Amino acid sequence: ELKVEQNPLFLSMQEGKNYTIYCNYSTTSDRLYWYRQDPGKSLESLFVLLSNGAVKQEGRLMASLDTKARLSTLHITAAVHDLSATYFCALRSARQLTFGSGTQLTVLP
Amino acid sequence: EPEVTQTPSHQVTQMGQEVILRCVPISNHLYFYWYRQILGQKVEFLVSFYNNEISEKSEIFDDQFSVERPDGSNFTLKIRSTKLEDSAMYFCASTGSGANVLTFGAGSRLTVL
Numbered sequence: 001e002l003k004v005e006q007n008p009l010f011l012s013m014q015e016g017k018n019y020t021i022y023c024n025y026s027t028t029s030d031r032l033y034w035y036r037q038d039p040g041k042s043l044e045s046l047f048v049l050l051s052n053g054a055v056k057q058e059g060r061l062m063a064s065l066d067t068k069a070r071l072s073t074l075h076i077t078a079a080v081h082d083l084s085a086t087y088f089c090a091l092r093s094a095r096q097l098t099f100g101s102g103t104q105l106t107v108l109p
Numbered sequence: 110e111p112e113v114t115q116t117p118s119h120q121v122t123q124m125g126q127e128v129i130l131r132c133v134p135i136s137n138h139l140y141f142y143w144y145r146q147i148l149g150q151k152v153e154f155l156v157s158f159y160n161n162e163i164s165e166k167s168e169i170f171d172d173q174f175s176v177e178r179p180d181g182s183n184f185t186l187k188i189r190s191t192k193l194e195d196s197a198m199y200f201c202a203s204t205g206s207g208a209n210v211l212t213f214g215a216g217s218r219l220t221v222l
Contacts, residue, residue, distance in 0.1 A: 031209065042200065043152065043213040050209070088152065095140055095204075096165055097211060099152040 002027050004091050006100035013079050014108055021103045023072040023089035031092040032072045034063050036085045037102070043088065046074075079107045111135040113214035115201050121220045125190050130217045132184045132201030141184045142202040142211065143176065145169070152200065158184065191221045 003026040013019050023032070031050055035043040047056045049065035049072060056063050060083065062075045072089055086104045090097040114133045122128050134141050143155040156166040158176055175187045184203075188195055198218050202211040 033210070035213075042215045045210045045212070048209045090152075094157075094165055095159075096142065096154045096157050097144075097152075098154065101151045 002091065002093050002098045004089060004098050004100040006089055006103050008103060009101060010104050010106075012106045012108060013076075015080055016078050018078065019076050021074040021076075021087055021089075021105075023074070023100055025070050025072075025089075025091045027091075027093070028067065028070075029091045029093055032065055033090040033092070033097065034061075034072070034074055035088045035090060035099075037088065038085050046087075076105070079105075081107050081109060083107050111212075113201055113203055113212050115199075115214035115217050117217055118215065119218040119220070121222065122191055124193060124221055128188045128191055128195075128219060130186045130188075130199050130201075130219070132186070132214055133182055134184055134201065134203030135205070135212060136182075138203035138205045138212075140164075140204045140206075141176075141178070142204075143186045144200045144202060144213075145197040146200065146216075147197045155186070155199075188219075191219070193221050195219060196221045 005024045034046040037043050047063040052067040054065045060077045065072045084107045086102045088099050088102045090099045116131045141158040144152050146152045154167050156170045157164045173189045177185050198216045200216045201214040204211045
């Protein structure tokens with residue numbers, strides 16, 4: 001059974017600080033996704049990582065993938081309040097996604 | 110930007126009633142999905158649909174659930190006899206051939222009383 005584990009599950013951080021969310025998975029896959037979800041809203045695609053060593057950046061968020069370690073990270077640089085949301089990683093197997101439990105990020109002023 | 114639309118946004122129903130949730134995927138997409146998210150929990154795969162048939166389904170997708178693409182644009186999820194534990198947000202998603210990303214709809218919140 002494919003398992004996708006995220007940590008931490010909850011994260012409070014001060015504005016301006018840096019932090020990393022980790023996503024471990026149990027089997028090989030060709031695609032790893034990061035999604036953002038605001039409370040009561042849908043899932044917004046942030047990144048798709050396709051190969052070992054892939055790194056993608058958008059604004060204050062940077063995602064990376066290490067397929068040998070079966071690990072993806074989402075790094076937050078100089079957090080701002082607007083980044084408060086729940087972040088999910090998801091692994092593709094066959095044509096469906098298996099989601100991690102999510103990391104609820106709260107950025108405090 | 111093309112989007113996946115879902116109706117209703119919120120439905121309240123009595124236990125044992127039938128519910129149909131509707132989705133209009135992005136027009137040139139070929140693969141359709143239903144996921145659900147119980148409040149405060151992770152997103153769980155229910156079923157995928159391609160070429161007018163189910164391609165994969167999870168253990169959650171039991172005989173009480175069915176999907177249909179009745180008219181070439183809508184994609185529906187039916188729950189025949191709702192249970193309290195079916196209360197959740199149900200997300201429809203679609204993707205195209207060779208596309209990398211699943212695009213999700215805004216969700217339909219189902220409350221079973």
